[in-house]
Amino acid sequence: MPIPSLELAPFLQNVSPLPLPLASGVAALRCDFMVEAYDDVLFSRMGVTRPASLERAVAKRKSEYLAARYLCKLLLAERGLPTQVGSGQHRQPLWPEGWVGAITHSAGVAVAAFCMFGLDLERWMSDKTADNVESGILVDGERDALAGAWPFTRALTLAFSAKESLFKALYPRVGGYFDFDAAEMADVDWVAGRFLIRLRKTLAPGLEAGRAFEGGFHVMDGQVLTLILAFEPNHP
Known part of the structure; x- marks a missing residue:
């Protein structure tokens, strides 16, 4: 309309x-x-x-x-x-x-x-910003999952945005803040615009460590938009 x-x-x-x-x-x-x-x-x-x-x-x-x-x-x-x-x-x-x-x-x-999802939009990080924030965003070994067609600064921006989307998606269930190290990027399909992000810590009943969520990303207006479905369609 x-x-x-x-x-x-x-x-x-x-x-x-x-x-x-x-x-x-x-x-x-x-x-x-x-x-x-x-x-x-x-x-x-x-x-x-x-x-x-x-x-x-x-x-x-x-x-x-x-x-x-x-x-x-x-x-x-x-x-x-x-x-x-x-x-x-x-x-x-x-x-x-x-x-x-x-x-x-x-x-x-x-x-x-x-x-029932999280949504986040981020401008591409500069090299300087990426150097300053990488250790606060990624956990050990996570950088390997981000290796692919994109320059690392853009891949890091994607990881940052994906974790922000995850926080927004899970906040209603968790009821409080959790840090970037609570989850890790497990896989990225750069062509299809999809990623898998996995919990490293148990955040609430039903949100135990090891649970994975599928997300998607879309480049628009010189930025990256990420989306994470927090629950299965029939989940209450």
């Missing part, structure tokens, strides 16, 4: 459905947003509630929140659901009861989608 975003330009542009190859039944939207065009009045104009926690936030943070929550509003409204998605104690999105979704934003792009 047409997305009513033209009147919100130049702040919000190119709102459109986003196909997710690993989750064909999942509804997802993406958009571009321009931090330079942000104004506080846009919250009321776009029908998004601004939380008190953003009162003193910088324009970049407000822009990210507004763009992503607006996409949530469109997705929810299409299904006749309450359209406001607030934030929890750890800034996680609070979806209507019985629904689970994910949002992500990076470098002027926002994505929102529904399902």
Whole structure:
């Protein structure tokens, strides 16, 4: 269906459905947003509630929140659901009861989608950044699983994004933070855009060490988008 975003330009542009190859039944939207065009009045104009926690936030943070929550509003409204998605104690999105979704934003792009899954969008790391963060992201032997067609900095960005997606997917079950070393990239299919990530630590009942999750990745707008299905389709 047409997305009513033209009147919100130049702040919000190119709102459109986003196909997710690993989750064909999942509804997802993406958009571009321009931090330079942000104004506080846009919250009321776009029908998004601004939380008190953003009162003193910088324009970049407000822009990210507004763009992503607006996409949530469109997705929810299409299904006749309450359209406001607030934030929890750890800034996680609070979806209507019985629904689970994910949002992500990076470098002027926002994505929102529904399902039991995690979603993350990351800009490619520089060589300097990769050198500084590699030890905090990868565990022993994990670099071998990332060997392939991509330069290491991009492969590391993929691993970082995949672990962020895993965290977003499992947080509702775990109920707290867990570090990057809780999981490892086990395999990557660079051609098909798929990967396997495996838990190294037991995080909660049903999320024991050794459990693996299949994920997918897609290169868009000079960034990498990762998606992880957290549960089997018939899992409660």
